[in-house]
Every structure is written in structure tokens, then in C-alpha cells.
Amino acid sequence: MSGQLPGLAGLTSVVSDRHGYARQWKEKTEGKVMGYLCTYAPEELLYAAHILPTRIVGTHEPQSVTEPYIFGMYCPFCRDCLAQGLQGRYDYLDGVLIAQSCLHIRQTWSCWKKYVLPEGQNYYLPFPNNVSSPSAVPYLTQELAVYKKGLEEWLGQEITDDALDHAIETYNTNRRLMHAIYAFRKQEKPPLTGKEAMIITLAGQMMDKEEHNKALTEILAALPDRNLDRDTGVRLMIVGSEDDDIAFLNMVEEDLNATVVVDDHCTGTRYFWNEVPAGENRLEAIARRYVERPRCPSKDWFARTRFEHIGRLAREYNVAGALLIQQKFCDPHEADIPPLQKYLEDNGIRTYFLEFDLTVPLGQFKIRIEAFLEMIQAEDLF
Amino acid sequence: MSKVDLYPTEPFKCWGKAKELRTRYYEKYRDAHKNGRRRYVGGAETLDVLVAAVDPEAALMTAEPYGASIAHNPKFSRACQEAAAAKGFAPDMCAYLRNWWGSMYLNKYIDGGEFPRPDFAFQSHFCCMHAKWFQLASEYLNIPYFAIDIAMGAPNDIAGNQQRIDFVVNQSLEGIEFLEKVTGNKFDDELFVEALHNECEATALWSEICDMNKAVPAPMDQKTAFSFYVLNTLSRVDPEFVAFYRELKDEVADRVKRGIAAVASERVRFIDDCQPPWSFLQFFRYMQMYGAVSVGSVYSFTLMGTWDWDGEHLTPAKTPKELGLTFKNREEALRFYAEWNLVKKPIMDELGAGLFKHQYMVSMVRDWNCQGAIIHYNRGCEGASLHVAESRLALMEAGIPVMTYEANMGDDRETDPAAITARFDAFMDSMGYEKLYH
Numbered sequence: 001m002s003g004q005l006p007g008l009a010g011l012t013s014v015v016s017d018r019h020g021y022a023r024q025w026k027e028k029t030e031g032k033v034m035g036y037l038c039t040y041a042p043e044e045l046l047y048a049a050h051i052l053p054t055r056i057v058g059t060h061e062p063q064s065v066t067e068p069y070i071f072g073m074y075c076p077f078c079r080d081c082l083a084q085g086l087q088g089r090y091d092y093l094d095g096v097l098i099a100q101s102c103l104h105i106r107q108t109w110s111c112w113k114k115y116v117l118p119e120g121q122n123y124y125l126p127f128p129n130n131v132s133s134p135s136a137v138p139y140l141t142q143e144l145a146v147y148k149k150g151l152e153e154w155l156g157q158e159i160t161d162d163a164l165d166h167a168i169e170t171y172n173t174n175r176r177l178m179h180a181i182y183a184f185r186k187q188e189k190p191p192l193t194g195k196e197a198m199i200i201t202l203a204g205q206m207m208d209k210e211e212h213n214k215a216l217t218e219i220l221a222a223l224p225d226r227n228l229d230r231d232t233g234v235r236l237m238i239v240g241s242e243d244d245d246i247a248f249l250n251m252v253e254e255d256l257n258a259t260v261v262v263d264d265h266c267t268g269t270r271y272f273w274n275e276v277p278a279g280e281n282r283l284e285a286i287a288r289r290y291v292e293r294p295r296c297p298s299k300d301w302f303a304r305t306r307f308e309h310i311g312r313l314a315r316e317y318n319v320a321g322a323l324l325i326q327q328k329f330c331d332p333h334e335a336d337i338p339p340l341q342k343y344l345e346d347n348g349i350r351t352y353f354l355e356f357d358l359t360v361p362l363g364q365f366k367i368r369i370e371a372f373l374e375m376i377q378a379e380d381l382f
Numbered sequence: 383m384s385k386v387d388l389y390p391t392e393p394f395k396c397w398g399k400a401k402e403l404r405t406r407y408y409e410k411y412r413d414a415h416k417n418g419r420r421r422y423v424g425g426a427e428t429l430d431v432l433v434a435a436v437d438p439e440a441a442l443m444t445a446e447p448y449g450a451s452i453a454h455n456p457k458f459s460r461a462c463q464e465a466a467a468a469k470g471f472a473p474d475m476c477a478y479l480r481n482w483w484g485s486m487y488l489n490k491y492i493d494g495g496e497f498p499r500p501d502f503a504f505q506s507h508f509c510c511m512h513a514k515w516f517q518l519a520s521e522y523l524n525i526p527y528f529a530i531d532i533a534m535g536a537p538n539d540i541a542g543n544q545q546r547i548d549f550v551v552n553q554s555l556e557g558i559e560f561l562e563k564v565t566g567n568k569f570d571d572e573l574f575v576e577a578l579h580n581e582c583e584a585t586a587l588w589s590e591i592c593d594m595n596k597a598v599p600a601p602m603d604q605k606t607a608f609s610f611y612v613l614n615t616l617s618r619v620d621p622e623f624v625a626f627y628r629e630l631k632d633e634v635a636d637r638v639k640r641g642i643a644a645v646a647s648e649r650v651r652f653i654d655d656c657q658p659p660w661s662f663l664q665f666f667r668y669m670q671m672y673g674a675v676s677v678g679s680v681y682s683f684t685l686m687g688t689w690d691w692d693g694e695h696l697t698p699a700k701t702p703k704e705l706g707l708t709f710k711n712r713e714e715a716l717r718f719y720a721e722w723n724l725v726k727k728p729i730m731d732e733l734g735a736g737l738f739k740h741q742y743m744v745s746m747v748r749d750w751n752c753q754g755a756i757i758h759y760n761r762g763c764e765g766a767s768l769h770v771a772e773s774r775l776a777l778m779e780a781g782i783p784v785m786t787y788e789a790n791m792g793d794d795r796e797t798d799p800a801a802i803t804a805r806f807d808a809f810m811d812s813m814g815y816e817k818l819y820h
Contacts, residue, residue, distance in 0.1 A: 069771050071759050073474060100533065103510050103733070103764050110736045110769060124735040126546060129507055130531035135552035142545035301513040302520075302527050329474050331764055335514040338470030339521070 005226065007218035008196060010319045011203035015246075016326045022054050022330045023092050025208060032094040032121075032155075037081065037109055039205075040099035040296070042144060042202035043285050044276065047209065048133050048167035049151050050161045053097075055205035056081045056090065056108075057244050057267075060359055064086075067196045069111045074114050075327040078104040086285040087311055095121030098292075100129070102298045121154050123147060131291045131299045140287035148283065148382055163280040170209045172275040177216035178204070182269070184223045185261045186317050191226035192219075194238070194260025195249040202244050233257035235318055237349075239264045239340070240311055240325035241333050243356065252323075252361045258373055262317040265325070270294045298332035307334065307343045313350050321350045321376050323369070328357050350376050383511040386673055386818055389599045389643035396629050400609055403626060407616050408451075412491060412498045413780025414441035420565065423500040423519065425512050426685070429530055431581050432503060432554060433504055434619045435574035436561040443500070445515060447615045450493055452485060453660035453792040461488060476511045477762030477792025486519060493495040497593060502558070502564045505529040508733045509765035525624050528560040532724060535730040536738055538691065540724050551713065556702045571712050578709075578719055581618035581687070582701040585722075587612055587627035588700035589687035594634050594748050599643030601634050604676035605666035606644060610820055612684035647818055649673035650810075654748050655773060656681055656758040656766040659792035659802075671817045672810045677750050680742050681766060688726035691738070695745055699726045706775060736769035740776030747782050752782035754813065756806075762790040785809035 008042045014021045022033050035056040043053040058080025065086045066079040084090055084110075096117060098109040103331055108122075113122040125147055128136045152158055181200065184191050200219065204212045236258050238249075252258055272284050273294050279285030300306045314322065322344050326333045341351045352372040354365060394644065402566040414421045420440040422433060430442055454457050462484025467473060469487060471480060476818055489497045503520050508528065513529040520527035530553040534546040558569045588611060602610070610630060613623045636642075656675045658665065663692035666676060683689070688699040702709075702718060709715035724730055731738045747755060755777050760767045770786075777784045785804050810816075 023498060049429055056654045067397070067771075071771050073759075073761050073767070099537070101770055105638065106735060107772070111772060113735075113737070116774065124535060126533070126734070129513065130529065130553060133531070133549075133553050134554070135549055139545060139549040139552070142548075146543065146545075161623055171507040200503055289497060294799070297514070298510045301507075301517045302529060304517070329764075331475055332514065334472040335473050335511060337519065339518070341470065349762060 005192065005196065006222045007215040008199065010198050011212075011215055014203040014207050015199055018054070019089055019092065021207060022052065022132070025052055026092060033092055034092045034121070035090055035096045037096065037098045037105045038101045039271045040101050040290055041125070041146075042094050042099065042286050042290055044167040045144060045148055045159070045171065046097070048163040049155055050095075052208055053153075056084065056096070057202070057205075057242075058084060058358070060245065060247075061282070062358060067110065069115065069139045070107045073329055074104045074107060075241070075329045076356070077327050078108045080358055081105070082108045082111050090116075093117060093120065095123065097123050097125065099125045101127065101296055102330070116296070123150065129299050131295060132302055136291045137284065137287050140291060141281070141284040143285045144287055153288065157208070161282060168276045168282065168285065170213065173212050174204065174216070175272045175275050177213060177220060178272040180220055181216060181223065182262065189228065189232050190259060191223045191228055191262055193228070193249075193253050194236075194263070195253055196244055196247055197260075198244065198249055200269060201271060202252050205267070205271065211298070212311065213306050231257060232259045234376050235259060235261045235320050237262045237264070237314055237317065237319040237322045238268065238325055239322050241327035241330045241356070242266050243325050243327075245360060247362065248360050248365065251366055252369060254313055255366055256259040256370055256373060257367070261319060262313050264294065264306070264313060266296070269313065276343075296332065297336040300336070310340070311343065311347050311349075314347070316342065319349060321372060324351055324353045325356055326353070328355050348378050386647055386649060388646040389641060391643045391646040393483050394606065394633060396626065396633055397606075398630070400613065401571075402612055403613060403622060404616065407551060408492065409444040410444070411441040412493065412495065414498070420502075421498060421500045423516065424501050424505045425515070427506045427508060427723070429506055429554065429557070429615060429723070430504075430619055430720070431577040432557055432575060433561060433730070434560070434577035436567050437565045438573055438577070439693070441563075443498075443615055444616055445482055446478045447612055448492070449481040449581050449792055450657070450660050452481035453477065453794070455492070455795045456661050458490070459491065459661070459792065459794060461490075463795070465706055466506040470554045471738060474761065475794070476515075476764065477790050479511055479515050481792050482515070483518065485815060486522060490609065491636060500583065503527040504561070507531045508533040508730070520620055526560070526564045528557055530554060530557055532730075533733060534730070536723055536727045537728060538731070539740055545721045547724065550724065551716045554716050556719065562670070571715070574712070575709060575715055577619040577702060578702070580621060580624050582722060583703070584614055584618045584624045584627055585688040585726075586699055586704075587624070588687055589632050589683065591631050591634050592678055592683040592687055593698050594638050597638040598651075598751055599641065599645070599648040599677055600677045600741050601637035601642060601644060602649065603644035603666060604658075604678055604682060605663055607678060607682050608658065608663070610680050611686050620653065628683070645670050645675040647673035648675050650675075650754070650813070650815060651750070651752040652659045652754050653743065653750060653752050654679045654737040654758065655770065656760040657763060658758065658792040659789040659791055659794070659797040662789065662797050662799050662802065664799070665802055665806070668806065671819055672815050673818050674810065674815070676756065677752060678746070680732070680739060683746075684728040686741070688722060689728055690726070691728060691742070693751055697727065705712055729784060732768055733765050738758065739769055740773045743773055743777060744780045747777070747780075754809075756784065756809075757784060759784045759786055759788040759789075761788060761796050762792045763818060783809070783813055
């Protein structure tokens with residue numbers, strides 16, 4: 001079987017009409033919708049409160065509305081996200097949550113609070129940066145308790161342990177399903193492309209996890225028999241900042257002899273990698289999951305954990321080359337990329353660096369990646 | 383020259399001492415090993431009180447001031463920037479950091495000698511790069527490294543959320559374990575409290591000095607203030623630095639009493655924002671051609687000064703000695719130390735949600751008798767430039783004239799003096815001021 005994956009059309013539709021999806025969900029369930037910035041946001045807490053967490057992402061369209069609000073030297077992603085708010089596209093949100101990570105996205109949140117949704121249930125969760133500290137989990141547990149209390153006061157109802165258990169199980173199921181789908185990409189001829197995987201992950205960040213789980217189950221059932229009518233080509237991984245540039249992946253896989261088989265970025269494995277562990281204290285369990293997840297470089301200190309994790313992914317997925325994708329001006333990734341390049345090259349994984357902006361020059365990137373692929377393939381020959 | 387009344391003015395008597403203390407600081411760090419001392423590195427916000435309790439003789443070199451010192455020497459700075467770039471680091475990263483790393487990679491110190499290798503790094507983290515800075519340095523130099531996360535959100539919110547103070551206290555206890563291990567010394571609570579009192583006095587004194595700049599004419603201009611505030615960025619536990627601030631406070635008080643101006647022709651006052659472009663401090667002298675003076679900023683007042691905020695006004699914070707506080711045990715002292723750094727420094731808001739910074743700025747314009755604000759859109763620091771555009775909007779909404787300019791605190795390749803002065807000329811023209819001299 002080749003052709004469209006069952007379930008994928010629905011997910012593609014969610015990604016392309018995310019606002020329509022959220023509005024319909026809100027109307028159907030009479031629930032609330034909370035936008036979130038950064039995948040350190042503890043979605044389980046929101047889900048347990050019958051709130052749809054939806055990740056705010058941009059649309060890669062040139063814009064100038066954010067100029068008065070965010071200095072141009074901050075990353076295009078944070079400005080693109082704010083642009084969506086300023087243009088009224090997220091007018092159905094009941095609030096915006098940020099879990100503290102990088103500097104840039106904080107401005108998106110503060111501007112959203114001041115200028116887009118001042119009356120919203122907006123919250124700045126001071127997520128610890130020192131996730132290496134033994135105190136990080138107890139600290140975050142307390143912050144989650146404060147946030148939970150605030151949500152309960154806003155909603156006028158308790159977030160019960162049963163509700164938390166249901167949310168945790170739903171999210172953990174989602175993560176297991178994503179792992180199962182990703183495992184197929186280890187095959188010599190992966191039955192799904194990197195572009196399809198990104199759509200699946202991105203849709204999951206925007207939709208009700210129970211609905212996403214249904215689609216994933218459908219996809220999982222179809223994958224064993226799916227045979228893509230294409231040459232896998234060079235096996236690549238994508239590592240880097242937030243990246244939801246589907247057009248870029250389409251170019252790499254449709255126009256060039258390559259397949260993106262795995263990734264380490266927050267519209268990929270970093271989002272779903274680890275589960276909430278079992279625990280009597282549900283908030284502590286959720287805190288542990290987010291503290292111990294694959295780290296954003298802004299939190300990967302003192303000792304590094306990212307590089308070994310990325311190296312392991314590269315080996316398990318039999319990667320030949322890594323595209324290091326960095327959102328322009330992203331300091332945390334800029335600090336990590338040179339040593340990461342060395343780490344991967346020392347471990348036999350060729351690397352190529354690309355700086356992303358709001359839009360990417362597909363023609364120029366195609367030539368550059370083509371040369372990179374030729375380099376890898378030439379090495380295979382000799 | 384246009385006719386304008388001139389205030390009496392005179393140079394600061396303690397100016398030379400400030401310069402001497404700073405020079406000796408870098409010499410002390412360089413010569414530490416020769417004198418049987420350890421060297422360590424960390425940021426300007428590093429919790430050096432903890433180190434003082436374990437090794438009071440250790441010589442610290444703080445990161446950002448060293449980066450700024452390099453920036454003031456454009457030739458060396460460019461060499462450092464290029465050395466960092468050659469290692470693959472992007473030019474939009476923190477300019478201080480690239481200067482610092484470049485100095486390390488070139489193995490060149492600011493005095494021309496070899497880069498003095500530290501024995502360990504002890505850092506506090508509040509912007510994206512602080513912890514990464516010394517992660518890379520420690521890997522390159524192969525030295526032990528520890529960092530304490532102090533990015534806890536807005537000071538106004540921290541006060542009601544003790545768990546944030548607890549987190550810093552707990553990390554401090556972990557940091558003490560690290561320090562005892564790397565030095566082989568035990569943490570001395572008496573030395574800790576002594577150093578803590580020094581820090582509190584140093585930062586409180588600086589706030590009192592800044593507070594006196596409300597006077598008209600201003601006794602101290604911002605360019606001069608940068609040479610004074612820097613001592614707190616080098617060390618807040620050094621008794622010599624504390625003594626200097628006592629002396630400076632007395633001198634500023636005297637200048638206020640006698641009406642001595644920093645700028646004789648003062649007729650229009652501003653606050654500014656962010657670090658200045660260190661390669662173009664001359665901008666502050668250029669302002670004087672209009673009788674304009676920058677009297678301070680949230681940056682220079684609150685990075686190394688401690689304040690209380692009542693919702694409308696900033697007032698210098700009282701030290702524990704002034705409040706009659708004593709510390710029963712180590713944890714109590716650590717708690718106070720954490721609160722002093724997190725709750726009493728308004729600048730911490732800027733690095734968090736940024737919900738209050740514009741309020742501080744509007745308040746400063748009014749309380750410091752200013753007619754406008756000048757905001758440096760600083761390409762060299764994503765921390766200090768956080769929320770600058772929002773500050774501009776808030777000031778405009780409050781009816782306060784605002785000028786912005788884009789430059790780089792630590793990379794003169796991104797600083798265009800002619801463009802900056804042209805913008806300032808236009809700004810002054812818009813406010814109805816002509817140059818007093820050319």
C-alpha cells in the first residue's frame with residue numbers, strides 16, 4: 001500500500017486550519033482553549049481542567065506588525081507567533097501560558113498579555129532553568145500547585161486527581177503511540193516521510209489528545225503495510241530550534257534524494273519523548289516528566305545531556321547526516337551548535353548548518369543541501 | 383554659543399580612586415596564582431558572597447565587565463570577536479560573551495599578557511547565555527563549574543512566592559557543597575555573614591547615590607555613573623569597594639548641597655536604557671552640546687542597586703543592619719541573600735515577564751525630573767534589550783518623548799556614531815532644543 005496515510009488527511013487539515021479546529025472544539029465541548037508558548041508548558045494540568053492546550057506557532061508569512069512590539073534582533077519565531085495574535089487570528093483563546101525557557105519567547109507572552117489579550121487568563125510559569133539541580137523537581141511541583149490553584153479559582157472547580165490521572169494517561173498514550181510511529185522510521189525503507197512525521201507531531205500540539213490518539217492508532221495500523229514508492233536516499237536527521245517549516249521538509253524529501261528519519265527539535269521528538277512517571281503526587285510526577293525530558297539547550301547545563309541523546313538517536317535511526325537548523329538569533333542553539341557539530345562529526349555523522357528565518361530560500365537551500373548529500377554519498381562510494 | 387545659565391561644576395574627587403580600584407582588581411586576578419591565591423570566574427551577578435565564605439582570598443574576574451572593558455578597546459575587541467567567530471559562534475550572540483571567549487581563545491588578557499586561567503567557574507544564571515557561557519569556558523579550560531539559576535520571574539511576584547526563594551536557597555546549598563569540594567575548605571558562616579553585609583551595604587549605598595541624582599542640577603551624569611557602578615559588578619564583598627561607595631555617597635551629597643552639576647549647561651534631562659555602546663561613550667558628551675544630560679537608567683541604578691518598589695516609586699532598600707536584622711542560622715542568611723538579589727533588584731523583572739519595567743521607567747522619568755528617555759536597542763545583549771520596544775510604547779503612552787537608537791554594547795562594528803548623533807540631533811530638534819555650541 002502506498003498513497004495517503006489513513007488519518008493523515010485529518011491531521012493535515014488541523015495544521016492548515018488550526019483556528020477552525022480550535023473554535024469547533026470550543027463550541028462542541030464548551031471548554032476553554034489555552035494557547036501556550038514553548039513545549040515546557042505542562043499540558044496535562046490544562047487538559048485535566050478540560051482546557052484544550054494549543055501551541056501558538058507562526059505562519060511563515062512576512063509581516064511588519066510586530067516591529068513596534070519586539071526589537072527586530074529577536075528570533076523570527078517569537079515575532080511570527082506574536083504577529084498571529086496581533087492580527088487577531090487567535091481571538092478565541094481564553095489565555096496564554098508560557099513556561100519560562102528562552103528570553104525571546106518571553107516577549108511574545110508579555111506583548112500578548114499587554115496588547116492582545118489583557119483580560120485573558122495569562123500566566124508566566126517560572127519553569128526552572130537549572131534542571132540539573134536535585135531541587136528542580138520539588139520546586140516545579142510547588143509552582144505547578146500554585147498554577148493549579150489559580151486555574152481552579154478561574155474555572156470555579158477543582159482539578160481532581162482522577163482528572164489528572166486521565167490527562168496523564170491520555171498524554172502518555174499519545175507519547176507511546178508517537179514512539180511506535182517513529183520506530184517505523186528506523187526501517188531501511190521508512191513507510192513515512194519526515195514531512196508526514198512533522199505534520200503528525202504539529203497536529204498533536206494543536207488538537208485534543210484523545211482525538212490525536214485515534215488518528216495515531218489509525219496511522220499505526222496502516223504503517224506495517226505501507227510501502228512508499230520512493231527511494232529513501234540519504235538518511236538525515238534534523239536538530240535545532242523550533243521548526244515547523246513543512247515546505248522545507250517537502251523540498252528536502254521531494255526534490256532531493258533524502259529522507260528525514262528522525263529529529264531533535266520541539267516540533268519533533270523533544271515534544272513527546274518521555275512519559276509522566278507513576279506517582280502518588282501527580283503534580284510531582286508531571287514536574288519530573290518536564291524536568292527530565294530531552295532538554296532545550298537553554299537548560300542543558302552544567303553537564304551536557306543533549307549531545308549523547310542526539311548521538312543515540314542518530315545511531316538508532318542509522319542517520320548519515322544531520323541538518324542543524326537554527327532560528328536566526330537563537331542564542332541557546334548558537335551556543336550549542338559548534339560543539340554539537342564537533343560531537344557529531346567525531347562520531348561519524350556529517351553535519352550541515354542552516355539558519356532559518358520566517359521564510360526560507362528554498363532554491364538556495366536546495367543547492368546547498370544537494371551538495372551536502374553529494375558529499376555524504378561520495379564518502380560512501382570511497 | 384547660545385546664552386544659557388551655567389551651573390558650577392567640578393570633577394569628582396574620588397574619580398581617580400575608582401579607576402585605581404578597577405585596575406588593581408584586574409591585576410589581583412592576573413597575579414593571583416603568583417600570590418598563592420585561587421582564581422575564579424563568574425558573572426556580575428554571581429553569588430560571590432558564597433565564595434567569600436569558603437575562600438575569602440580567591441580572586442574573581444566577572445564576565446560582563448571584562449567583556450565591556452575589552453569593548454572599550456576596539457582593536458582588541460575585534461580580534462576577540464573574530465576569534466569567537468572562527469570557532470563557529472554567531473555574531474548576534476552576546477557581545478560581552480564573544481569578547482570574553484575571544485580573549486580566552488586568543489590566550490590574551492586585556493593588559494596584553496596571557497589569559498589568566500581560572501581554577502573554577504561559579505556563575506548565576508538569569509539570561510539564556512549565562513550558564514552556557516561558562517559551560518563552554520569550563521569545557522575549553524577543563525575546570526570545574528557550577529551555576530545557580532536565579533531567573534525566578536518578576537521581583538513583585540517573588541515576594542509572595544516563597545518557593546522561588548527556596549529554590550535559590552537550595553541551589554546555594556548545593557553550590558556550597560561544590561565550593562567546599564573544589565577548594566578543600568569548609569564554609570565559614572561568620573565570613574558568609576560578613577560578606578553578606580558588605581554586599582548589602584555596597585548595593586544599598588549605590589542606590590542612595592543614584593537617588594541623589596534626582597537633584598537639579600544632577601551631581602552625576604550617566605557616563606560618570608558607569609565608571610562608579612562598575613565596582614559593584616566586579617565584586618560586592620570587597621571591603622575596599624564598600625569604603626569607596628561610602629566616600630562617593632558623601633561626595634555626591636556634598637555636591638547636591640552645594641549645587642555642583644555634572645554638566646554645567648544642564649537644561650534637559652533624560653533617563654536612558656540598557657548598557658551603553660562602550661566604544662562610543664562619547665555619545666554622553668555629545669548630548670552636553672545641547673545642555674542635555676542622562677541622569678541614570680533602570681540598568682545602571684538597579685543592576686547593582688537595591689530598591690523597594692511601592693507601585694509608584696523606587697526607594698533605596700534598607701540593609702539588614704539598618705533594619706536591625708540578625709541571622710539565626712545559615713539558612714536564614716541564605717534566604718535573606720536570595721531575597722536581596724531577587725526581590726530588591728527591579729532589573730530582574732526585565733529578564734522575566736517584563737511586566738513592570740516600563741512602570742519603573744515612567745516613574746524614573748518623573749521622580750528624577752526628566753523630560754524624556756533614550757533607549758539603546760542593544761544588539762549585543764538580548765537580556766538587557768528584552769522588552770525595549772514595549773518600554774518605548776509605554777513611555778510614549780505616558781506622554782514622554784522617546785528616542786531609540788540601535789547599536790552594540792560590545793561590538794563596535796555594529797555601532798555607528800554618526801547615525802546615533804544624527805538621531806539625537808533630530809530628537810533634540812523635535813523637543814525644541816538647539817545646540818549650545820558646535
